Amino acid sequence: MPRDGSFSYRHLWICALLSFIAGLVVASFAGFRQFLPPLLEGAWVTVQITVAACALAVACGLLAGLGKMSPWAPVRWLAITYIEVFRGTSALVQLFWLFFVLPHFGITLDPIPVAILALGLNVGAYGAEVVRGAILAVPRGQYEASIALNMSPLTRMRRIILPQAIVAMIPPWGNLFIELLKATALVSLITVGDLTFRAYQLNQATLQTVQIFLLVLSMYLGIALVITYLMRGLERRMTLGRA
């Protein structure tokens, strides 16, 4: 790839491997084994929150994306308001608002449901644009063929438009899921015992800042890679034989 400079995966892997080995060496001197159990516990919490919030985000994204294209004005306005509010403020603000303010309205939730709610709503707002974009990208000819075959608008959306839009949506949703994963680190600030929370605690206890945080960053990176592979696999399965 001449334009990419001389970036080569081979050199990257060599660098990464060397860093990893160096890390192992440093870590072995630093009581590495004592870190892993609490960090893995935290990672499990992170994964659970990520999965649940991603599911919520997809639901909100679909509702808001379709809602924004609805012929009924009140539905459109509701969708637009939701999208603008949750994109115009950051996940942390939303998280804190739900955590500190909801009790005032008599709604007391545990930190984990609050976390899932805030992150799901936040990423769902961005997802709405992904949904809308994918549906609008389905060629006009598909709509016309469906009309020519006398399909009702519901049948058309359900059987023809959405299946094509969903395949187009998968890569952008993959990126959003990774953004959501990164955002789960914030839940440590509302006392959820996730990976970041554990890292913070371990750091306070042992002051092995470099090792702990580099290890934790790599764990997040690892989860992100899993998400990427899963999404690519999903895309491949959905387009089996198609092209």
Place this chain on the structure above:
Amino acid sequence: MPTADDQPMVRFREVTKRYGDLVVLDQLDLDVAANEKVAIIGPSGSGKTTVLRMLMTLERIDGGVIEVDGEALTHTSRNGELVPADEGHLRRVRGKIGMVFQHFNLFPHMTALQNCMEAPVHVLGLSKDEARTRAEELLAMVGLADKKDQYPARLSGGQQQRVAIARALAMRPKVMLFDEVTSALDPELVGEVLNVIRRLGAEHNLTMLMVTHQMGFAREFADRVCFFYAGKIAEQGAPEQLFSDPQSERTRQFLAAVLEAG
């Protein structure tokens, strides 16, 4: 030959279509008898594709009425007055019309067989088995029985267009519309599609309207040729007469230009 019938299968009465200031169809009157094969020719922008698209309810009518099989397409009669029809009426009348598009518009996420089964199952309410039998017959008729489990991406343009024809026929329409169905095909694939259309005309009772640039085919196949110019029918008549002895100057110019292009 068109069978004698007291009522045209398709009737355009003073139909007008505007895009902003541009008048694309100007008070068009056109009658098509049952089982008649009409070829529509003319320069681009003359409104020929709009005629088909309005009949298929892909475009709104700005004036006049279109009737199909004796009923108004987009209006119903109430107390002798014509009022805009509701969705149910529209779908009932539209069900009598089928269309094949220039760019095929096959559903890419379905096999050829599934493309042909989709509408019969979800619109006509046929069972999966009935729909499958019908689809397989039609695909065999267009010569693609062996490709029924292929996705459109694996088919050539000519094959895709033949599937599109089978798909439209699966709905058992009375009127079939062909919108420049060979214009997007490589020349060597045009013949297979025209052959299917010939068979259709010979073996089935179908009213057919075709917008086409294939003058040779129109001459040999159509019962009537309409030459469109600037939103109106400039000239129409039997193909032998229109092609060999056009009455209007514009028709002559158009035919001469088409012949030059070879």
Place this chain on the structure above:
Amino acid sequence: MQLFDWQFALEILPTLARAAVVTIEATFLGFAIAAVLGLVLAILRRSQNPWISSAAGGFVEFIRSTPVLIQIFFVFFVFPQFGIVIPAFTAGVMALGLHYASYCSEVYRAGLDAIPRGQWEAARALNLSPYRTYYGVIIPQAVPPVVPALGNYLIGMFKETPLLSAIAVVELMQTAKIIGSETFRYLEPITMVGAFFLVMSLISAVGVRQLEAWLHSRRG
């Protein structure tokens, strides 16, 4: 429980306004770092040396794909280990700047990739030094088209400054939490902070679009 105490809201407004200044300072300083460091990283990424290119690329991907909060903690806690004491504000701004530098480097990379090969070749033919090539020829062409994308990241960073509250930087969110913990009324301060960000976000979105249009008209 009454809904929104407007009296209280007005009382805390001055405190919040002072904190907003800190937020804005943090944003601009952080973005200054991000804009410059991002360009450096993008240029390194395009280096002909495979080691430099891959290391820069790997570094950018690593920073981009991992949570900024951890990076903030890292910068905040790591310096004291080596005996260097830096205030929380500085640490936070450095971490944010580094994180957003990775986003900006991708933006710059797109801008640099869009420069036709001929420009590089003409500069080489005129025997321009690499510095002059970048400074005089490439950057003036690469940067204007990507300014809107950079603008969006500026807004993004602005919205992420509340993260600095995690290391006790007294910006808007931290101030809101302090007010809340002192008065037990969280609704007004946090809602006001949210409203402030929302309004600023909407205004800047319009601003970025205007900027885009202006740039478009200038370049004809």
